[in-house]
Amino acid sequence: MVSASSSQRADVVLVGGGLANGLIALRLKSLRPRLRVILLEQGPTVGGEHTWCHFATDVDAVEAGWLRPLIVHRWSGYEVRFPGHSRQLPTDYLAITSQRLHQTVTAALGQDAWLSAKVSDVNPHQVTLADGRTIAAGAVIDGRGPRKSRSLALGYQKFVGQGVRLSAPHGLTRPIIMDATVSQEDGYRFVYVLPLDATRLLIEDTRYSDGPALDRPALRRSIAAYAKAQGWTIAKVEREEDGVLPIALGGDIDAYWREARPHIAEVGLRAALFQPTTGYSLPDAARLAETIAALPRITSATVRACVEAQSKTVWRRRRFLRLLNRMLFRACAPGDRYKVLERFYRLSPGLIQRFYAARLSRFDKARILIGKPPVPISAAIKCIGESSVFGGQDA
Numbered sequence: 496m497v498s499a500s501s502s503q504r505a506d507v508v509l510v511g512g513g514l515a516n517g518l519i520a521l522r523l524k525s526l527r528p529r530l531r532v533i534l535l536e537q538g539p540t541v542g543g544e545h546t547w548c549h550f551a552t553d554v555d556a557v558e559a560g561w562l563r564p565l566i567v568h569r570w571s572g573y574e575v576r577f578p579g580h581s582r583q584l585p586t587d588y589l590a591i592t593s594q595r596l597h598q599t600v601t602a603a604l605g606q607d608a609w610l611s612a613k614v615s616d617v618n619p620h621q622v623t624l625a626d627g628r629t630i631a632a633g634a635v636i637d638g639r640g641p642r643k644s645r646s647l648a649l650g651y652q653k654f655v656g657q658g659v660r661l662s663a664p665h666g667l668t669r670p671i672i673m674d675a676t677v678s679q680e681d682g683y684r685f686v687y688v689l690p691l692d693a694t695r696l697l698i699e700d701t702r703y704s705d706g707p708a709l710d711r712p713a714l715r716r717s718i719a720a721y722a723k724a725q726g727w728t729i730a731k732v733e734r735e736e737d738g739v740l741p742i743a744l745g746g747d748i749d750a751y752w753r754e755a756r757p758h759i760a761e762v763g764l765r766a767a768l769f770q771p772t773t774g775y776s777l778p779d780a781a782r783l784a785e786t787i788a789a790l791p792r793i794t795s796a797t798v799r800a801c802v803e804a805q806s807k808t809v810w811r812r813r814r815f816l817r818l819l820n821r822m823l824f825r826a827c828a829p830g831d832r833y834k835v836l837e838r839f840y841r842l843s844p845g846l847i848q849r850f851y852a853a854r855l856s857r858f859d860k861a862r863i864l865i866g867k868p869p870v871p872i873s874a875a876i877k878c879i880g881e882s883s884v885f886g887g888q889d890a
Contacts, residue, residue: 501628505533507793508622508632510614512536514547514777515763516601516638516782524603525531525561526788533630535612535622541600542593544736546656546689546697551587552848553778553857562781565591565599567696568691570831575673577837584844589769590689590776607755619758634760634793641764644645644754647746649882650824651707651739652774654687655714655883656699658734661727664693672839675833677721681821683832687720695733696887697721707739740774743767744820745881748810760798766806770853771816772823778852779809813853815860839863 507523509516512534523532554562561763568590574583601608613625617637622630633653652819667690672811675685683703689698698721714737722729741764748767755761762768783805790797823835840847846859 503533503628503630504531505630506530507634508630509534509638510622510635510637511639511763512538512541512543512600512608512610513638513640513763514542514545514596515766515768515780515783516636517596518542518690518780519636519762519787520600520608522561522773522784522788523793528791529829530793531607532604532757533607533616533632534600535624535630536607537611537613539610539674540593540597541608542596544734545593545832546736547591547775549589549775549777550851551589553775553852554781558778558781558785562591565595566683567592567595568689570669570690573670573672574678575672576678577833577840577841580841582840583669586844586848588672592619592728599808607736608782626756631818632795634795634798636762636787636795636798637762637765638762639765641741642755642761644746644751645669646682646748646750646754647767648742648744650682650744650820651704652701652742653681653704653707653709653737653739654699654701655709655737656687656697656735657715657718657732658695658697658736659689659722659729660731660733661694661696661722662730663728665696665725665727667696670683674721675834675836677717679830682829683836685833685836686718686749694730696727703742704778705829709737709739711737739787740764740776741769742774742820742824743769743771743813745817748807752806758795758799760795760802761811762802766802768806770851771813772820773851773885775851809853814881815855816853818879819863821881830855838866839846 507530516534520532520534524531528740566589570588572583572585573588590838615621615625616623617635620631622635672690673685677684677686681702681704685701687699687701690696698718700717751767762783763780764776768783769776786801787798790801825831827835846862849855849859
């Protein structure tokens with residue numbers, strides 16, 4: 496419940512109730528309990544309608560420990576399917592739901608989780624709501640999703656997912672992270688399936704596409720067709736989620752941060768903190784929450800400096816992943832993009848783990864590129880520099 500007072504004061508105001516700010520709120524309340532942290536979410540719930548997944552090897556032991564109460568599902572291994580081969584891999588896979596995030600964050604913040612709170616203005620020391628109320632704060636952190644930029648070149652991972660209840664058990668014991676045996680449409684298409692219990696599934700139809708337009712009715716039809724092809728009868732669609740995630744092809748990270756409003760910390764996708772190829776953002780969000788909570792002083796200036804430095808560091812470390820993305824999007828015909836992933840999933844489980852965690856060694860990078868390439872060599876060479884998709888110097 497929001498106070499009737501037109502003016503409030505807090506130590507930290509988190510603008511936007513998505514994953515990044517939700518994790519920051521939890522880590523601050525755990526490590527810095529004397530701070531007053533207000534979270535502002537324009538919707539009725541923290542986290543919206545989403546499922547965030549990660550591999551156990553994506554986070555360290557400390558992060559895994561404090562994330563544990565958020566984990567709703569954990570599977571021992573996963574499966575991938577391609578026209579040329581299928582494979583089961585042993586890495587544990589974990590899922591956090593927006594419902595659990597909402598429950599945990601609202602329990603931690605109590606009346607300082609402000610829902611249906613629309614924001615009209617953000618500055619480093621104050622947030623103004625649409626109804627005229629203001630909150631003064633030592634630190635203002637903006638986590639309202641990605642912002643448009645002239646400085647990043649992007650592809651898109653688009654999906655519609657439906658939580659369904661079947662009329663009979665489905666028989667799956669582990670997730671299908673990629674089923675690319677389906678028809679290839681709108682770029683690289685695959686279906687992603689999470690078994691939630693004996694008769695319930697999350698089924699997502701996903702496209703790696705050049706543009707962000709999301710045809711929800713078409714993807715809903717594709718989900719229904721996929722379920723039918725698997726021999727599953729959907730008794731009820733219980734929930735739906737969708738998303739358009741950035742896939743980084745190139746850009747100038749310094750210019751990107753110069754475009755941001757001065758002295759305001761931007762987090763999550765807004766800080767370009769995501770695995771460039773998969774779009775997974777939870778591991779980066781957990782690391783950032785840990786780093787912010789450990790700052791000696793938490794002000795807009797110190798948090799902004801911390802986030803910007805972390806964003807630039809990981810962007811530069813992940814140059815190779817953006818090269819792979821350019822080969823996928825620019826050197827490969829859309830209908831043949833699945834061949835790149837099909838080849839990749841023949842590599843060792845350890846390399847695949849390090850790829851998802853964005854911790855590839857030099858040997859890993861060489862191993863990925865060695866052998867008969869799944870894209871034309873001449874087209875691949877044109878993709879080497881980031882300027883091939885974005886004007887200016889490589890960043």
